[in-house]
Amino acid sequence: MKRNRTCLKILRYRKHHPFVFYFMILYLGGIFIYILIFHLWFADYSKPMPLNEVGDFLAGVFAPIAFLFLYLGYVQQGKELQQNTQALNLQVEELKNSVEQQKELVDATREEIDLSREEINHQRKIQQIQVQPFFHFKNFIVTDDPEEKSSLLISFTFYNSRATCRDLVLTVVKEARVDYTRIRNHIENPKFYLSSFDVVLGQSEQEYSIPSKRLPANFSVDKIYMQNLELKFEYVDFFGEQHVRSYTWYVRPALEDGKYEVGQLRPVI
Known part of the structure; x- marks a missing residue:
């Protein structure tokens, strides 16, 4: 189940980020072929490589990957900031529309109250006239x-x-x-x-x-x-x-x- 889930994640990542996926395949495949050729034809097993050189080799190999993911993280953060900005703009527009709607509602309510007041005053005047003698x-x-x-x-x-x-x-x-x-x-x-x-x-x-x-x-x-x-x-x-x-x-x-x-x-x- 975990294996299938992992495969699905890889396939989903390949679908959304094909450039990064194929770049990593080619880059890691190239490094693997380079190490294989080196060990088959150029390695001298009588003189093992010092640990500091092994560290320098690994640092040189994975440094481009680190910079690549750093760049990708920067781009992803920029996209998220852009999406957040758009979301904030949409919220601002919604707030403006809400304010306009509330203002229209208040105006409509005020007009209704004024009409009701006028109607009440009119009824009072009629009632006041009706209770007066002529x-x-x-x-x-x-x-x-x-x-x-x-x-x-x-x-x-x-x-x-x-x-x-x-x-x-x-x-x-x-x-x-x-x-x-x-x-x-x-x-x-x-x-x-x-x-x-x-x-x-x-x-x-x-x-x-x-x-x-x-x-x-x-x-x-x-x-x-x-x-x-x-x-x-x-x-x-x-x-x-x-x-x-x-x-x-x-x-x-x-x-x-x-x-x-x-x-x-x-x-x-």
């Missing part, structure tokens, strides 16, 4: 007070078409024209309490009426310029959070005695 107005009327000509009477009806709210407080604020003296002195615009409701049902057309309310004298409308009135709805929503929603109405000078033209400008959240 007020509609009817018969918004402003007239002069027949008893006090310097005062105004305001009345209107509203209903809520979206979410139920509670603790609703209605106030009206007169939006005065720009007055730098009032701004400098931090004087607020006139404000007047209208009414309050414990609960205002949503998703229904149940109407809530504000009967004629007399506004203070400082709410009087200029007979020349248009005046704005801001209705403020302070309420608590489904989640128990306090909110204020404002609606601005313009009031133009009376076209007839005691009557004013009114209209809604825009909601201010």
Whole structure:
């Protein structure tokens, strides 16, 4: 078994290194023939060769083989170093590819997180809108007070078409024209309490009426310029959070005695 294994190794070596194999065969065969010829025709057995000459002979015979294997070892080491370098380059490329893939994965994950965050924020906004009331107005009327000509009477009806709210407080604020003296002195615009409701049902057309309310004298409308009135709805929503929603109405000078033209400008959240 060992003999067969040795033969297989020799055959494998001859296949992979034919130059070295045949060189060694020719070289060792030449040395064997040289020694055989020397012993048959030139050797003098009466005078044996000194040991130092035998050592010099053997050193001279095997020195080329030693240098050959030294050279082969150097070449083999160079090939191994080259293979190691190639392997390291491949590892570097794999690491670069891995880094790129990780970077792409991180970017994809970040985009997914951003999309999820946007979707969550969008859902929150929708939910926040859905739990807020939406007020509609009817018969918004402003007239002069027949008893006090310097005062105004305001009345209107509203209903809520979206979410139920509670603790609703209605106030009206007169939006005065720009007055730098009032701004400098931090004087607020006139404000007047209208009414309050414990609960205002949503998703229904149940109407809530504000009967004629007399506004203070400082709410009087200029007979020349248009005046704005801001209705403020302070309420608590489904989640128990306090909110204020404002609606601005313009009031133009009376076209007839005691009557004013009114209209809604825009909601201010």
